[in-house]
Amino acid sequence: MTTSSTHADDTAAAATASQNEERHNFQAEVSRLLDIVTRSLYSQKEVFLRELISNASDACDKLRYASLTEPGLIADDPDFRIRLSFDTETRRLTVADNGIGMSRDELVDSLGTIARSGTLSFVDQLTGDAKKDMSLIGQFGVGFYSAFMVSDTVEVITRKAGTEQGYRWVSDGKGAFSVAPVEGPVPRGTQVILNLSEGEEEFCDETRLGHIVRTYSDHIALPIVLEGTDEGEKQLNTASALWTRPKSEISEDDYKEFYHHAGHAFDDPWLTVHWRAEGMIEYTALLFLPSTPPMDLYHPERHHHVKLYVRRVFVSEQADGLIAPYLRFLKGVVDSEDLPLNVSREMLQNNPTVARIRKGVTKKILSELQRKANDDPEGYATFWSSFGAVLKEGLYDDTENRDALLSIARFRSSASDGLVTLDDYVGRMKEGQESIFYATGTDAEALKRSPHLEGFHAKGVEVLLLTDPVDEFWVPALGAYQEKTFKSVTRGGADLEKIASGKDDEDADKSSDDADENKNGEIGTVIAAFKLALKDEVKDVRVSHRLTESPVCLVADDSDMDIQLERLLKQHGQLDSVSKRILEINPKHPLITALARNAGPDGDADTMDDMAYLLLDQARIVEGDDPSDPAAFARRLSAALARGLPTN
Numbered sequence: 001m002t003t004s005s006t007h008a009d010d011t012a013a014a015a016t017a018s019q020n021e022e023r024h025n026f027q028a029e030v031s032r033l034l035d036i037v038t039r040s041l042y043s044q045k046e047v048f049l050r051e052l053i054s055n056a057s058d059a060c061d062k063l064r065y066a067s068l069t070e071p072g073l074i075a076d077d078p079d080f081r082i083r084l085s086f087d088t089e090t091r092r093l094t095v096a097d098n099g100i101g102m103s104r105d106e107l108v109d110s111l112g113t114i115a116r117s118g119t120l121s122f123v124d125q126l127t128g129d130a131k132k133d134m135s136l137i138g139q140f141g142v143g144f145y146s147a148f149m150v151s152d153t154v155e156v157i158t159r160k161a162g163t164e165q166g167y168r169w170v171s172d173g174k175g176a177f178s179v180a181p182v183e184g185p186v187p188r189g190t191q192v193i194l195n196l197s198e199g200e201e202e203f204c205d206e207t208r209l210g211h212i213v214r215t216y217s218d219h220i221a222l223p224i225v226l227e228g229t230d231e232g233e234k235q236l237n238t239a240s241a242l243w244t245r246p247k248s249e250i251s252e253d254d255y256k257e258f259y260h261h262a263g264h265a266f267d268d269p270w271l272t273v274h275w276r277a278e279g280m281i282e283y284t285a286l287l288f289l290p291s292t293p294p295m296d297l298y299h300p301e302r303h304h305h306v307k308l309y310v311r312r313v314f315v316s317e318q319a320d321g322l323i324a325p326y327l328r329f330l331k332g333v334v335d336s337e338d339l340p341l342n343v344s345r346e347m348l349q350n351n352p353t354v355a356r357i358r359k360g361v362t363k364k365i366l367s368e369l370q371r372k373a374n375d376d377p378e379g380y381a382t383f384w385s386s387f388g389a390v391l392k393e394g395l396y397d398d399t400e401n402r403d404a405l406l407s408i409a410r411f412r413s414s415a416s417d418g419l420v421t422l423d424d425y426v427g428r429m430k431e432g433q434e435s436i437f438y439a440t441g442t443d444a445e446a447l448k449r450s451p452h453l454e455g456f457h458a459k460g461v462e463v464l465l466l467t468d469p470v471d472e473f474w475v476p477a478l479g480a481y482q483e484k485t486f487k488s489v490t491r492g493g494a495d496l497e498k499i500a501s502g503k504d505d506e507d508a509d510k511s512s513d514d515a516d517e518n519k520n521g522e523i524g525t526v527i528a529a530f531k532l533a534l535k536d537e538v539k540d541v542r543v544s545h546r547l548t549e550s551p552v553c554l555v556a557d558d559s560d561m562d563i564q565l566e567r568l569l570k571q572h573g574q575l576d577s578v579s580k581r582i583l584e585i586n587p588k589h590p591l592i593t594a595l596a597r598n599a600g601p602d603g604d605a606d607t608m609d610d611m612a613y614l615l616l617d618q619a620r621i622v623e624g625d626d627p628s629d630p631a632a633f634a635r636r637l638s639a640a641l642a643r644g645l646p647t648n
């Protein structure tokens with residue numbers, strides 16, 4: 001192979017270290033990342049090139065957008081492209097772009113710290129165990145820093161468009177880098193010069209580079225050219241925007257690589273939706289639903305990652321209003337034919353065309369999800385477990401699409417180990433059942449065992465187990481589904497009496513009803529004694545129809561807020577006090593019947609007080625709360641245990 005002298009090499013030579021060189025340490029996270037990257041035995045080292053080309057393409061997109069309002073920025077060099085060149089003898093590989101470039105401060109920030117929250121939390125997961133870490137890197141990629149997988153030192157020479165002074169950044173990837181102004185002219189944009197490590201000669205090879213570019217970067221809309229080949233300059237990629245190509249000409253791998261680049265994603269897309277809308281408004285959309293939830297999915301500032309293009313020109317990374325907030329996990333591209341090219345990012349916010357596109361995108365995605373739910377219920381269930389909580393935000397946010405959302409919504413339920421639909425639930429409702437019963441909490445398994453569900457289990461009444469915080473909001477907002485009201489099992493009114501029992505336990509029901517009546521007098525005494533003992537601790541004490549196994553439980557009054565919702569608001573500091581609960585007691589529980597026998601006028605009033613508190617605290621513990629006074633709880637428990645032991 002002949003030695004090629006390129007533009008990049010000349011500039012590098014001109015960039016002799018100046019007096020003004022500054023040394024900086026990498027941010028701690030970057031150092032950790034680099035440490036792993038440089039020690040790595042990662043098998044797919046060639047992805048460094050994908051990362052550098054991706055950055056170069058982003059930089060060109062940014063400048064193209066800036067030049068819409070400031071054409072002078074690109075007047076001297078209007079044709080965007082990415083140039084690769086290499087020199088076999090010195091083992092140097094250069095990736096150069098004529099994009100936006102970086103100012104000195106941007107250089108220090110962008111190539112010395114990690115700004116992306118996803119990448120930061122990825123670094124937090126690094127264990128130091130090379131194998132595990134490498135599989136993580138495979139999933140997340142490390143952007144620019146991947147250059148150190150193959151290089152002893154990396155130089156970056158850059159000049160920001162519209163400025164005169166160029167800068168040179170150099171590092172060996174071992175904790176520090178230096179930055180200095182370059183004397184003399186520097187071309188606009190950025191050159192990344194890799195001084196390849198020994199053993200990485202394969203990246204100074206025309207065939208190899210061509211292959212890597214076609215594999216990973218064919219979707220890049222700019223020409224990627226290799227300089228210094230026998231034929232001179234050679235274009236390596238197709239260089240047309242992927243979404244403008246006919247679907248039949250795009251392979252699954254093309255889509256995948258585009259997803260990685262445009263979405264800054266490293267998993268594979270779970271669903272790819274590529275369509276062209278024509279009519280009132282025209283746009284092309286190529287959107288992806290990820291297979292793994294991004295780490296910042298619930299971050300309050302989390303944005304969607306759908307890039308807005310206008311007639312093939314990149315306009316905005318995260319155009320406000322383009323994507324419904326509850327579809328913020330979407331990644332990809334929307335390319336509008338109707339928006340003006342010089343639309344400012346601020347103008348996009350309330351733009352009617354953008355709003356129309358949002359509507360169209362929402363409808364399309366929801367119908368694709370419905371299709372997946374029908375065709376591949378298992379795959380859909382996995383998707384729903386990751387993203388359902390976000391989609392459910394739409395149930396109160398987007399009344400227009402509520403029905404479509406309800407139809408793709410899935411729920412955990414007491415009646416099944418898998419996920420159920422609301423229609424499944426309604427179809428299984430018992431005779432006399434008027435409400436859709438639900439329990440809210442943080443853990444579906446724990447909810448299934450909750451005392452509140454005992455009576456429902458006994459009567460075979462299904463209960464939805466809602467474990468996402470968002471459930472506290474959409475359920476009240478909806479109120480009902482197919483005229484069946486939603487009713488929490490922790491509310492006082494979740495009354496089971498009206499619901500017909502299954503055949504088997506009808507008789508048992510009758511006899512226990514009789515027993516109820518016989519004992520009503522004594523239970524009444526227990527209730528009176530408990531009320532007296534607990535005075536202000538509870539709102540009321542009453543007989544329960546929902547308990548079969550447990551002696552007691554706490555419920556909310558019909559007029560009060562749901563228990564779980566109150567807890568949530570309190571956690572978030574939006575409530576200072578919680579409302580009092582109703583203590584329900586199970587008249588058939590042996591402990592309660594024994595208490596009833598003791599409750600007469602010659603019963604021990606102190607014992608009764610202790611029992612009242614112990615049972616109240618027990619009900620609190622079952623709910624996952626603490627006893628109101630742990631020391632008193634322990635004292636009473638010890639006393640009760642002591643009473644149960646023989647005294648001589």
Ligand code: ADP
Pocket residue numbers: 051055056059097099100101102110111116142143144145189190264
């Ligand atoms: P990411 O591309 O995900 O932001 P990288 O590690 O690949 O992360 O790059 C970090 C940042 O460095 C980029 O966001 C960008 O600001 C800057 N950068 C990298 N390469 C270039 C380039 N060729 N031109 C301009 N800026 C660049």
Ligand code: MG
Pocket residue numbers: 051054055143144
């Ligand atoms: Mg990048």
